[in-house]
Amino acid sequence: MRTLLHRTALATGLAILATVAHAQQPPEPSVPAGLGGDMPAAASSCLSCHGVDGRPVLIDVPIIAGQQPIYLRNALRAYRSGTRTGGQALVMQEIVKTLSDDDMDALASWFGGQ
Amino acid sequence: MPAISRRDVLKSTAALGLGGILGGIGWGIVGARATVHQDQASPLGIADDLANPAELHSVDGRLHADLYMSISDQTLPSGPAQLRIFNDTLPAPTLRLQPGDTLEVAFENRMPPNPDRRDITVNVPNRFNTTNIHYHGFHVSPLGNSDNVYLEIEPGQRFNYVVQLPQDHPAGSYWYHPHRHGSVSAQVASGAAGMAIIGGALDEVPEIAAAVERILVLQAPVPGIDGVLDDEEPIWALTAERDFLVNGQFRPRIYIRQGEVQHWRVLHAGDAQFLPLRADGLEIYEVGRDGNPLQSAQLTELIDLAPGNRADLLVKAGELGHYTLLRPAFNQGTQAMLEFVMADIFVIAADDPRVAPGIDFGTEIPTGELPDNDILVDIEDDEITGHRTFVLGVSDVKGYFHDTLFTINDQSFDPGRDDVVTKLGAVEEWTLVNTTPFPHPLHIHVNPFQLVEINGEPAPGKPWLDTVPVPAAGSVKFRTRFLDFPGRFVMHCHILPHEDTGMMININIQA
Numbered sequence: 001m002r003t004l005l006h007r008t009a010l011a012t013g014l015a016i017l018a019t020v021a022h023a024q025q026p027p028e029p030s031v032p033a034g035l036g037g038d039m040p041a042a043a044s045s046c047l048s049c050h051g052v053d054g055r056p057v058l059i060d061v062p063i064i065a066g067q068q069p070i071y072l073r074n075a076l077r078a079y080r081s082g083t084r085t086g087g088q089a090l091v092m093q094e095i096v097k098t099l100s101d102d103d104m105d106a107l108a109s110w111f112g113g114q
Numbered sequence: 115m116p117a118i119s120r121r122d123v124l125k126s127t128a129a130l131g132l133g134g135i136l137g138g139i140g141w142g143i144v145g146a147r148a149t150v151h152q153d154q155a156s157p158l159g160i161a162d163d164l165a166n167p168a169e170l171h172s173v174d175g176r177l178h179a180d181l182y183m184s185i186s187d188q189t190l191p192s193g194p195a196q197l198r199i200f201n202d203t204l205p206a207p208t209l210r211l212q213p214g215d216t217l218e219v220a221f222e223n224r225m226p227p228n229p230d231r232r233d234i235t236v237n238v239p240n241r242f243n244t245t246n247i248h249y250h251g252f253h254v255s256p257l258g259n260s261d262n263v264y265l266e267i268e269p270g271q272r273f274n275y276v277v278q279l280p281q282d283h284p285a286g287s288y289w290y291h292p293h294r295h296g297s298v299s300a301q302v303a304s305g306a307a308g309m310a311i312i313g314g315a316l317d318e319v320p321e322i323a324a325a326v327e328r329i330l331v332l333q334a335p336v337p338g339i340d341g342v343l344d345d346e347e348p349i350w351a352l353t354a355e356r357d358f359l360v361n362g363q364f365r366p367r368i369y370i371r372q373g374e375v376q377h378w379r380v381l382h383a384g385d386a387q388f389l390p391l392r393a394d395g396l397e398i399y400e401v402g403r404d405g406n407p408l409q410s411a412q413l414t415e416l417i418d419l420a421p422g423n424r425a426d427l428l429v430k431a432g433e434l435g436h437y438t439l440l441r442p443a444f445n446q447g448t449q450a451m452l453e454f455v456m457a458d459i460f461v462i463a464a465d466d467p468r469v470a471p472g473i474d475f476g477t478e479i480p481t482g483e484l485p486d487n488d489i490l491v492d493i494e495d496d497e498i499t500g501h502r503t504f505v506l507g508v509s510d511v512k513g514y515f516h517d518t519l520f521t522i523n524d525q526s527f528d529p530g531r532d533d534v535v536t537k538l539g540a541v542e543e544w545t546l547v548n549t550t551p552f553p554h555p556l557h558i559h560v561n562p563f564q565l566v567e568i569n570g571e572p573a574p575g576k577p578w579l580d581t582v583p584v585p586a587a588g589s590v591k592f593r594t595r596f597l598d599f600p601g602r603f604v605m606h607c608h609i610l611p612h613e614d615t616g617m618m619i620n621i622n623i624q625a
Contacts, residue, residue: 048448048551049587057448058551060569061587086570090547090589094505 037113040106042099049091054114060088069112076104149178151207154361156369157326157376159470164366164457166329167308168203171210177217179209183245183292183306184224185342188335191357191364195337198225198242198304204362205331205383206308209290213283213314219275221247223267229344237526237616238515239346240296243269248293248559249310250422251405251580253283253489256560256603263293263559263604264529280598284487284562284578285314286405287379287424289331295527295618299385299610303349305335305359307383309424315485316407316426325377325428325476328368332419332456333383334358346515350611352386352449352552358441360457368439368459370396370431371466375476378427382419385610388446388553388583389419393429393459395437399479402426406562406578407484420555422581422608428479431461447552447586490578493541493564493593500536503545506554506584506607506617519616520607526616527606533619538600540623545591548584554612556590557581558621559603563594581608600625 046064050056054065064072078084079092080099096104150171156163170179186202188195200206211217225243234240246265254261260277267273291307292298309329316322334357336349348354360366370376382389392415399411404424417425439457443450462468464475507521519526522533536542543566548554562580565573569588584590606618 045549057445058586059445060585088569088588090545090570091549091587094547094549 037110040103040110042103042107043110045095046107046111050111054111064111065114067112069108072112073104073108076108077101080104149173149176157328158369158371158468158473160369160468162367163369164328164330164361164363166327167205167208167331167361169208169210172212172215172217175212175215177209177211177215179207179217179219180222181206181219181247182222182224183301185226188305190335190337190359192337195335196342197306197335197337198245198301198343199306199335200308204305204335204359205333206290206306208308208329209310211279211310211312213279213285213312214281215279217249217275217277217279219247219277220272221267221275222272223269225269227269234296235514236295236529237519237614238296239300239611239614241294242297242300242344244294244297245292245301245306246273246294247275247290249277249288249290250557251286251288251424251562252277252279252310253560253562253598254279255599255601257599257601261559261603263295264602266294279312282487282489283312284406284490285312285316286402286407286487287311287381287426288405289381289383289424291383295529296614299349299614300343300346302383302610303334303336303385304343305333305362305383307331307333307381309379309381311379312405315487316402319480319484321375321476321478321480322377322401322428324474324478325375326474327377327379330360330378330380330457331362331383332358332360332381332389333362334385334387346611346614349385350516352446353451354386358384358389358454358456360439365455366457368457369462369466369469370429370459371464371469371475372431372434372461373464373477375428375430375479377476378425378429380417380419380425380427382421382423384421386421387451388421388444388555389441390444391417391419391456392440392442393437394440395435396432396459396461397430397479399428399430400425401428401480401484403577404562404579404581406490407486408577409575410483411479411481412575418583420553420581420583420608421610422555422557423579430479434461434463436460447550449552487578489597490562490564492576493595497541498543498593499540500542501545502534502542503547504605504619506546506548506550506556508550515615520612522605522617522619527613527618529620531620532602532622534605534621536596536621536623538596538598538623538625541593541595543591543593545589546582546584547589548586551586552609553583553586553588554617555581555583555608556605557608558594558605560599560601561594561596563592565590565592567591596623599623
């Protein structure tokens with residue numbers, strides 16, 4: 001798992017995986033506590049806001065660990081197509097714009113399975 | 115950095131020369147330059163009351179200030195410290211101006227040579243002894259020897275600024291601080307900052323004019339590990355700011371008389387931490403933000419200041435007793451921040467004999483609409499000439515400080531790149547989208563903007579600001595008019611370690 005995460009961070013240029021105290025910068029990659037299975041590479045850009053243990057610190061960001069996979073998949077596609085708007089949709093539209101259908105399916109399945 | 119020839123500018127302003135700020139007690143006139151100097155003093159005349167910083171007042175349309183930056187020996191709560199500050203004072207003198215005034219600053223960089231004179235990398239903090247001055251919130255020219263943040267004033271050099279305020283300049287609370295990319299966080303985190311007040315508008319509201327006025331400059335100087343700060347490391351951590359000072363004092367005493375209303379001009383001159391502030395037991399009304407009046411006095415329990423923000427407050431005292439100006443514990447994005455007491459507030463008897471005779475005693479809060487500044491007229495849909503979106507992000511890039519680059523639209527700052535090019539007179543709506551788990555207070559130079567949305571919801575009151583926190587995993591939308599001043603200036607994060615590590619863009623307004 002640790003090796004996978006290191007590769008992911010290097011491949012995406014994003015290592016914002018954990019909410020380490022005192023950080024202004026992307027913290028060092030670490031294994032998300034409490035999350036199991038093979039994490040999809042694209043998930044690295046989700047955890048900084050949605051929480052490394054499935055419980056976000058940010059109070060206006062939803063808990064997605066354990067959410068219904070079909071709901072997650074539909075939500076991701078709606079953000080990418082621009083049909084889901086309002087609230088913090090602008091942030092999600094930016095995050096998902098480069099994801100493929102397969103990426104979205106993998107993310108929905110993995111987060112839903114936590 | 116882009117080339118403004120310092121030598122050419124110096125030639126053009128050589129006639130201004132250098133003067134001297136008058137020391138001593140009370141009021142004085144500075145030489146033939148007719149600038150009035152006022153020493154730091156309690157507005158109530160009480161010996162242990164929080165003093166307002168020293169002030170320089172314009173006379174007959176002109177304010178001449180002699181400012182220098184040096185490495186100054188100061189004593190912080192944590193012990194002796196060597197800080198890069200203006201005129202050996204924490205904070206620097208308050209500048210009091212009127213719309214239409216000319217501000218002349220004879221500036222001198224008295225810091226020693228930089229140890230890293232060669233081989234610097236853009237967006238890696240560097241050359242902490244090179245500097246300049248930014249006039250934060252001023253609607254003035256960004257060119258030449260005005261509010262030009264591309265200048266690099268090296269150790270041992272002098273520079274004369276001439277900043278011409280337009281006649282219709284919005285009145286309110288502004289400030290000045292260094293802004294040289296690479297050293298801005300180190301110098302502001304040292305405490306190099308002062309307030310600037312442009313008169314008019316709110317000052318003329320009878321209830322506010324009757325009130326005692328307090329200046330509160332909030333700073334948290336961070337010293338170096340062994341002496342002067344020579345590395346970004348001590349200020350890089352968001353939690354590094356240990357001891358917030360008010361006008362250079364740690365946890366000062368503030369006096370207010372029973373039934374009294376005081377006008378507090380509060381400046382957040384820190385470099386990184388947010389300051390949500392409470393004063394439970396007192397009534398607090400916000401009347402202005404970033405120098406611009408609100409529509410009416412707003413009773414509030416929490417004043418939320420991001421680095422760079424100013425708030426004009428009316429504080430009304432009730433029962434006798436001890437209160438506190440408190441920053442409660444809160445989360446700055448995903449980072450938990452601790453509670454601390456900024457100041458002790460004592461409500462004293464209305465006729466307390468310690469108060470000097472003849473001091474104003476305001477008691478009322480204005481109930482109607484507050485006066486607006488003429489040029490801050492709501493920007494309607496049909497006025498918009500363009501839309502832009504900016505995505506705030508962070509990247510892990512080897513070789514940079516902590517392997518980190520902060521980005522806007524996936525790019526870190528490039529002094530040679532124009533990120534926005536538009537025409538003078540353009541009116542634009544900008545959307546800022548924050549993909550990071552930390553809020554970023556974005557500041558634009560030269561022109562104020564009107565906040566219209568936060569996270570897709572209408573912004574209450576649509577306030578005019580110059581610095582707005584973009585929420586973590588959130589967005590804001592604002593509208594701005596590019597008026598009066600062509601030239602190149604910047605938009606950046608006012609968490610200044612983020613600015614020095616890349617979160618800044620260039621805006622080029624063409625005539």
